[in-house]
Amino acid sequence: MRIDIVTVFPEMVEPVIQCSMLARGQQAGSLQIRAADLRQFTHDRHRTTDDTPFGGGAGMVMKPEPFFEAVEHLREEAGWVPARIVVTTPQGRLFNQQMAVEFAQVPHLILLCGHYEGIDERVCQHLATDELSIGDYVLTGGELPALVIADAVSRLVPGVLGNPESLQQDSFVDGLLAPPQYTRPAEYRGYGVPEVLLSGHHANIARWRRLQQLLRTRERRPDLWQKVSLTPEDIKLLREAEQ
Ligand code: 6SD
Secondary structure, three states: OEEEEEEOOHHHHHHHHOOHHHHHHHHHOOOEEEEEEHHHHOOOOOOOOEEOOOOOOOOOEEOHHHHHHHHHHHHHHOOOOOEEEEEEEEEEEEOOHHHHHHHOOOOEEEEEOOOOOOEOHHHHHHOOOEEEEOOOOOOOOOHHHHHHHHHHHHOOOOOOOOOHHHHHHOOOOOOOOOOOOOOOOOOEOOEOOOHHHHOOOHHHHHHHHHHHHHHHHHHHOHHHHOOOOOOHHHHHHHHHHHO
16 A cells, blocks of 8 residues: 655654554555655745635635645556545544545555645645544644554554454444553552453453443443444343443
């Protein structure tokens, strides 16, 4: 899979994509992530990427032409394979794990980063396939949301994570939060570890973990809990826990 992050601040994005899991996926060859400098797709002496808003108002708006030309260049370079072209904005649909799974199946993901007051609406309407938000708060630009999306998608690309089984335990995979985890020492500063995890009884451990997922999701995320479909076994686990 190829991921391009189009930005006026490539130096903000590059260190992140050379680090951690993202670097590993790239070494493994299953993933190619790059920062593309939006200014390379300008044609004037000052390499202008923004201009004043039509209709007046404070701040500047990012011009459409460099984005259109950048996407054309990157898609041509990638051989016009199927692509999703994402603009990150607080006005977008809320990004979630299901979208990450969907994007990980597409060979080319292009993330367009806005700045200032935002991007000319024609980019959003006629170039982007998706407008996404990573949460209800306002950032100074699209680089951090683009990196968040790139990270969430990358770890789902086969060959990026060391242990693909761990994906099954992720929060949100079955609409539930993940259970708590513990490691050695079994007692630290007087704080213990739930006995069942030390028992070696795999069926009991699985049941305990499932119950923790149910309890945490109900307690912490009523929005997710509303959508969970409980199995008869889940109902039994919860009933037993309540007694
Ligand atoms: C002006 C941007 C691009 C400014 C953003 C996205 C989310 N979820 N919060 N803030 C954002 C994206 C802000 O360029």
